[in-house]
Amino acid sequence: MFRNIKGQDQVVQLLTTQINNDRVAQAYLFHGSDGVGKFITALYFGMGLNCLSSNEFRPCGVCSSCRKFLAFEHTDFSYLFPSVRLDLSLDGEIKNADGLKQYEAFIRNKIENPWLDFSWDGSTEIRKESVLMLSKRLEMSSMEARYRIVIIEDAEQMNNTTANAFLKKLEEPPSQTVIILITERLSMLLPTIISRCQQVYFKPLSPATIETILSDNFDVESAIARTAARIAGSNLKQAIRIAHDSSSQIRDLAFSLAELAFRKDELSFYNLLTKQRDFLNAGKTQELIKYLCILVNDLALLPSNPDLITNVDRMEQITQLAGSGSDLTEQARNFLIYSEDLNRKITGNVNLSLILIGLFHALTDCLHP
Numbered sequence: 424m425f426r427n428i429k430g431q432d433q434v435v436q437l438l439t440t441q442i443n444n445d446r447v448a449q450a451y452l453f454h455g456s457d458g459v460g461k462f463i464t465a466l467y468f469g470m471g472l473n474c475l476s477s478n479e480f481r482p483c484g485v486c487s488s489c490r491k492f493l494a495f496e497h498t499d500f501s502y503l504f505p506s507v508r509l510d511l512s513l514d515g516e517i518k519n520a521d522g523l524k525q526y527e528a529f530i531r532n533k534i535e536n537p538w539l540d541f542s543w544d545g546s547t548e549i550r551k552e553s554v555l556m557l558s559k560r561l562e563m564s565s566m567e568a569r570y571r572i573v574i575i576e577d578a579e580q581m582n583n584t585t586a587n588a589f590l591k592k593l594e595e596p597p598s599q600t601v602i603i604l605i606t607e608r609l610s611m612l613l614p615t616i617i618s619r620c621q622q623v624y625f626k627p628l629s630p631a632t633i634e635t636i637l638s639d640n641f642d643v644e645s646a647i648a649r650t651a652a653r654i655a656g657s658n659l660k661q662a663i664r665i666a667h668d669s670s671s672q673i674r675d676l677a678f679s680l681a682e683l684a685f686r687k688d689e690l691s692f693y694n695l696l697t698k699q700r701d702f703l704n705a706g707k708t709q710e711l712i713k714y715l716c717i718l719v720n721d722l723a724l725l726p727s728n729p730d731l732i733t734n735v736d737r738m739e740q741i742t743q744l745a746g747s748g749s750d751l752t753e754q755a756r757n758f759l760i761y762s763e764d765l766n767r768k769i770t771g772n773v774n775l776s777l778i779l780i781g782l783f784h785a786l787t788d789c790l791h792p
């Protein structure tokens with residue numbers, strides 16, 4: 424199943440060797456930016472250490488142990504993450520009814536749509552009650568697995584008291600237990616915690632890797648996959664979201680804006696702006712700007728480098744927008760600089776309509792050299 428993890432060959436190789444040689448550290452710290460595969464790798468590592476199949480297939484994903492891990496039901500698998508207040512008993516019973524409902528929804532989401540970040544209703548942190556329950560679990564001697572696996576996601580989200588309670592566990596780790604901490608913000612962890620873990624760095628995914636994952640694993644058509652990969656940077660979760668949901672709508676909007684700018688049709692632009700006012704929040708406006716930049720870049724590429732074009736499925740429109748075929752390289756560069764500047768301004772209480780009007784004028788200038 425490690426084959427499913429793309430773009431992290433070094434990490435996979437390191438962990439596979441450790442599984443095969445049965446030589447593991449007691450604590451790991453998986454760090455790297457969001458959406459590069461830290462959690463799924465941690466889960467597969469835990470599965471691999473306990474998988475019942477022969478070495479070359481571990482983790483197999485189908486033996487009884489693997490299946491329990493994949494369903495988050497293995498009794499020797501503890502998973503801690505920032506949550507709202509749960510009122511946990513030491514036996515792990517959740518007494519807060521609302522907390523229980525949200526907790527179950529979180530786990531369901533993690534299994535069914537792991538690339539969708541769950542939004543909790545209420546403030547979240549890794550709570551001391553969770554760490555105390557974990558301590559109690561780790562003290563129990565009976566276990567069914569070869570290794571007890573503990574995964575702590577967003578490990579930096581423990582306050583100091585909780586982190587110190589956890590540190591005690593890390594200082595005297597129970598035998599046959601592997602603790603995997605996951606974080607995007609290494610600098611926010613206590614140095615005493617960092618120093619007790621083997622660090623494993625997850626590097627950013629390349630747009631090409633993201634494009635391949637979207638096409639192969641999510642059946643995303645190639646033009647959308649390529650656009651989503653470029654927009655999302657190295658964040659796979661974001662790329663999957665963009666490829667699946669509102670993105671095609673925003674991409675269509677980018678093309679509509681470009682067409683209106685090409686025709687210098689201000690009246691229709693203002694009508695469009697009124698219609699889209701409720702749809703375009705700050706996040707979507709930023710996404711729209713990214714689509715426009717890719718589109719403008721495509722127009723500049725058309726005369727000399729047509730194979731590098733991203734919107735390959737819209738060649739007809741691209742050719743139309745490029746108009747007389749004059750060289751748009753310099754206009755495109757100016758537009759990109761201008762949009763980058765606008766993008767930075769989209770924070771807090773900025774007037775989005777003004778941003779969009781500015782964008783439309785810049786686009787009109789760009790298309791009429």
Ligand SMILES: [Zn+2]
Pocket residue numbers: 473474475476481482483484485486487488489490
């Ligand atoms: Zn297995």
